[in-house]
Amino acid sequence: MFGTIRRHQKWLWAVIITLTVISFVIYFSPYSKMNSSGRRGPLNLGTLNGQRIGEETFWSAEHEIALRYFIMSGGRAPDEEAKRNFERETLQWLFLIDKQDQFGIHISPDKVAEVARNMVFSSLQRGGAGNLSPETAARLLEVNGFQSGDLERYVHHYLGLQELIATFGVSGNLATPDEIKDLYVREHQELATEALVFNASNYLASVTVSPEALAQFYSNQMAEYRVPERVQVSYVKFPVTNFWAKAEEYWAKTNLNEVVEANYQRLGTNYFKDAKTPEQTRAKLREELIRQHALLDARRLANEFARPLFDLKEPHPEDLRAFAKTNALKVEVTAPFAQDQTPKDLDVDEDFTAAAFRLAPEQPLAGPLVGRDGIYVIAWDKRLPEENPPLDQIRDRVTSDFKIEQARTLARQTGITFHNSLTNSLAQGKSFTNICAEAKLKPVSLPPFSLSSRDVPGVDETLSLNLLKQVSFSTPVGKVSSLQWTAQGGIILFVKAKLPLDENKMKAEMPAFTQGVRQQWQTEAFNEWFGQQFVKSVRSPLLERKEPAPSLSSRKVRKS
Numbered sequence: 001m002f003g004t005i006r007r008h009q010k011w012l013w014a015v016i017i018t019l020t021v022i023s024f025v026i027y028f029s030p031y032s033k034m035n036s037s038g039r040r041g042p043l044n045l046g047t048l049n050g051q052r053i054g055e056e057t058f059w060s061a062e063h064e065i066a067l068r069y070f071i072m073s074g075g076r077a078p079d080e081e082a083k084r085n086f087e088r089e090t091l092q093w094l095f096l097i098d099k100q101d102q103f104g105i106h107i108s109p110d111k112v113a114e115v116a117r118n119m120v121f122s123s124l125q126r127g128g129a130g131n132l133s134p135e136t137a138a139r140l141l142e143v144n145g146f147q148s149g150d151l152e153r154y155v156h157h158y159l160g161l162q163e164l165i166a167t168f169g170v171s172g173n174l175a176t177p178d179e180i181k182d183l184y185v186r187e188h189q190e191l192a193t194e195a196l197v198f199n200a201s202n203y204l205a206s207v208t209v210s211p212e213a214l215a216q217f218y219s220n221q222m223a224e225y226r227v228p229e230r231v232q233v234s235y236v237k238f239p240v241t242n243f244w245a246k247a248e249e250y251w252a253k254t255n256l257n258e259v260v261e262a263n264y265q266r267l268g269t270n271y272f273k274d275a276k277t278p279e280q281t282r283a284k285l286r287e288e289l290i291r292q293h294a295l296l297d298a299r300r301l302a303n304e305f306a307r308p309l310f311d312l313k314e315p316h317p318e319d320l321r322a323f324a325k326t327n328a329l330k331v332e333v334t335a336p337f338a339q340d341q342t343p344k345d346l347d348v349d350e351d352f353t354a355a356a357f358r359l360a361p362e363q364p365l366a367g368p369l370v371g372r373d374g375i376y377v378i379a380w381d382k383r384l385p386e387e388n389p390p391l392d393q394i395r396d397r398v399t400s401d402f403k404i405e406q407a408r409t410l411a412r413q414t415g416i417t418f419h420n421s422l423t424n425s426l427a428q429g430k431s432f433t434n435i436c437a438e439a440k441l442k443p444v445s446l447p448p449f450s451l452s453s454r455d456v457p458g459v460d461e462t463l464s465l466n467l468l469k470q471v472s473f474s475t476p477v478g479k480v481s482s483l484q485w486t487a488q489g490g491i492i493l494f495v496k497a498k499l500p501l502d503e504n505k506m507k508a509e510m511p512a513f514t515q516g517v518r519q520q521w522q523t524e525a526f527n528e529w530f531g532q533q534f535v536k537s538v539r540s541p542l543l544e545r546k547e548p549a550p551s552l553s554s555r556k557v558r559k560s
Contacts (some may be wrong), residue, residue, distance in 0.1 A: 043055055043058075044541060045058050045540060045541075045542065046091070046538065046539050046540025046541060046542060046543075047538070047539045047540070048091075048094055048095060048098055048537060048538055049098065049537050053091075053094065053540070057094065058090060058094070060153075061090045061093045061094045061097065062086060062087075062090040063146070063150055064093060064150065064153060064154040064157065065086055065089050065090050065093055066086070066145075066146075067146050067150055067151065067154050068154060068158075069082055070144060070146070071119055071120065087542045088542065088543060091538055091540055091542060091543065092530075092534060093157070094538075095533070095534050095537055095538055096157070096160075096161055096164065096530075097157050097160075098537075099164060099533075100157065100160035100161075100163070100164065103164070103167070105160045105163045105164070107156050107159045107160060107163075111159065112152055112155050112156050112159065113152075115155050115158070115159060116151050116152060116155040119155065120141070120151065164526070165522060165523065165526045166522075168525065168526050168529040168530075169521075169522035169523060169524075169525040169526035169529075170522070170525070171521075171522075171525045173518050173521075173522055175514075175517055175518055175521055177514075180510075180513065180514050180517050180518075181510070183517060184506060184509075184510065184513050185501060185506075186451065187450060187451045187452045188450050188451075188452055188501060188506070189450055189451075189498055189499070189501060190448040190449060190450045190453075190498070190499040191448065191449065191450070191472055191473070191495055191496075191497070191498060191499065192445075192448055192495075192496040192497045192498075192499055193445075193446045193449075193472055193493055193494060193495050193496060194432070194443040194444060194445050194446065194493070194494045194496060195443060195444045195446055195459070195491055195492070195493055195494070196415075196418075196436065196441055196443050196444075196491065196492040196494070197444065197489070197490075197491050198411040198412065198414055198415035198418075198483070198489040198490045198491065198492075199411060199488045199489050200404055200407040200408040200410075200411045200488050200489045201407070201488070202407075202411065203406075203407040203408075203410040203411050203414070203489075204403055204404070204407045206407070206410060207402075207403045207406040207407050207410070209399055209402060209403065213402070214391075214395075214398065214399060214402055215391065217398065217401075217402045217405070218391050218398050221398075221401070222388055224401075225388065225389060225394060225397075225398065226386060226387070226388050227338075227386060227387050227388070227389060228338040228339065228340075228386050229338065229339070229383065229384065229385055229386045230336035230337055230338050230383075230384045231336065231337065231356050231357055231359070231380075231381075231382070231383050231384070232333055232334050232335070232336050232337075232381040232382050232383075232384070233333070233334050233343075233356045233359065233378045233379060233380060233381050234317070234320055234321065234331050234332065234333045234334075234378065234379045234381045235320075235331070235332060235333075235334065235376050235377065235378045235379070236302075236305065236320060236324050236329050236330070236331055236376070236377045236378075237330075237332070237373075237374045237375070237376055238298040238299075238301055238302045238305075238368075238374050238375040238376075239298070239373060239374040240291060240294045240295055240298055240372070240373055240374045240375075241294075241373075241374075242298065243294040243295075243297040243298050244290065244291075244294050246294070246297055247290045247291075247293040247294035247297065248290055250293055251289060251290060251293065256286065256289065259289060260282050260285045260286050260289065261282070263285050263289075264278070264281060264282055264285055271284075271285075272284040291372070295370060295374075295375065298374055298375040299368055299370065299375050301375075302367065302368035302375040302376075302377055303368060305323070305327055305329070305377060306367055306368055306377050308323070309323045309365065309377070310365060315364055315365050316361075316364060317361065317364040317365075317379045317380045317381065318379075319364075319365070319379070320364075320365065320377065320378075320379035321379075333381055334346065334356075334381075336384055337353065337356075339353060339357055340353075341353065343356075346371060346373070346376075347371050347372040347373035348369065348371035348372070348373075348376065349371070351369060351370075352369050352371060352376065352378075355367070355369055355378065356378060359378070359379070359380035360380060361380060363380075364379050364380040365377070365378070365379050365380075366378050366379075407489075408488065408489050411488070411489030411490060412483065412485065412489055412490045415483040415489065415490040415491075415492060416483055416490075418439060418441070418492075419480070419482065419483050419492055421435075421439075422435055422480055422492070423480065426478075426479070426480065432480070432494050432496075443494065446459060448499055449468075449469070449472075451469055451473060453465075453469075456468060463484060463486050463491055467484065468493075471484055471493055472493055472495060475493060475495045476495065477495050477496070477497055477498055478495065478496075479494075479495060480492055480493065480494045480495075481493040481494075481495075
């Protein structure tokens with residue numbers, strides 16, 4: 001037993017996992033798969049070693065993949081990217097299970113039970129569940145669509161995978177101490193560098209705009225100014241503010257502070273970008289909990305309004321306005337918006353846009369749709385075709401773009417010209433500092449960085465860190481790089497010196513670094529073997545498409 005669960009914890013964790021429960025039950029219920037699309041006959045899932053992959057076998061393995069995600073994510077529902085990868089990962093998992101059977105890998109039940117217990121409890125605690133009894137932990141798995149047998153089967157195969165990695169990745173453990181030291185030096189050797197930045201903003205005053213040049217620029221860049229197809233929709237909004245007081249009353253009857261604290265411990269201080277302190281983060285969490293409850297109440301009212309509207313046999317766009325009048329509700333119309341936009345002044349997401357673009361006079365209604373500021377029921381209003389606005393209509397915007405483009409070109413030309421002079425002067429023995437001073441240019445000293453650095457403050461944000469490393473470490477000490485183009489112009493890097501390593505730090509870090517290198521090389525060796533064998537063993541139409549098959553399961557999600 002893992003301690004007695006406090007009275008409030010079951011309820012607390014239920015709040016946290018509510019959305020997870022819904023998502024996993026829908027996406028991974030075998031019944032939804034069996035009944036989808038009205039298909040007839042067996043699915044063609046492909047073959048493994050020439051043998052047909054059965055549906056139950058595939059779904060069982062897919063269930064293990066879902067459980068793996070549930071465990072690794074701390075109990076969160078899968079995002080869209082994860083869902084898109086499930087079919088390929090299921091086939092890979094089936095291949096690995098087959099290899100475990102082929103090589104006679106067996107794991108003791110005691111080991112499986114120990115790892116399963118630790119795996120689940122660490123996962124749920126990462127998700128904010130606190131101390132749970134085994135019974136409560138089992139219940140949480142069950143309400144998310146998983147059984148104890150699923151967990152036992154997954155852990156058995158997970159431990160079997162570790163055995164395969166140890167067997168076929170053995171060459172990764174053969175790295176010598178000298179090889180590992182050389183790799184440490186390569187990754188941690190720091191450079192002292194200086195940068196010369198040629199920014200377009202410094203050349204804007206030098207740009208002249210003639211009518212002819214502006215017209216030519218607009219003609220060349222017309223595709224950039226094309227206004228795409230747009231729509232307008234009428235809508236009835238059920239504002240979240242109308243239900244805020246009731247939601248506050250609901251939470252006042254509960255231990256809201258404990259719910260906020262549990263979510264704070266689970267999500268951390270960086271969950272809200274505009275929250276700078278723990279107190280601000282807790283305040284944001286409190287607000288979100290109230291908002292979500294208020295949205296539930298708003299949705300109930302929106303459903304009551306929408307139900308008879310959507311029951312009409314032949315609905316028309318104007319029906320929304322008629323029903324709204326009967327219910328003393330206000331109807332508004334959005335400004336035009338494109339398919340990659342959301343309507344101005346509405347706090348909604350891409351689902352609103354996707355629903356709006358599916359509307360047509362013969363299918364004029366959609367909703368209720370959830371926004372941050374309320375629930376919406378919408379109706380088709382009009383569709384505006386794409387157009388090319390005349391230059392006079394957007395002259396200020398085009399002029400600004402023209403000036404920036406010309407200033408960027410001037411910045412790069414200046415950088416190229418100076419680079420030629422710089423390399424010649426360095427070849428004559430002049431110092432980088434004196435050459436820059438004579439040209440009235442002021443280089444910027446960058447903080448020391450290595451190939452393992454994750455951030456270098458002070459670098460032009462349009463120059464990627466990877467490019468900075470690549471250019472700097474391929475430039476000899478005492479030399480300069482070529483002009484590297486950035487979004488704002490260009491940059492030249494001067495490598496002053498290689499800084500000495502901290503021997504004491506290297507000695508202290510070497511054991512962990514050695515273990516990491518050997519694990520990485522072991523994994524790389526295993527992955528090489530895996531890639532070669534998987535291609536030979538598995539044939540499946542699921543590997544040939546990017547989107548999940550509609551007939552395979554109910555987890556296909558519409559795109560906005």
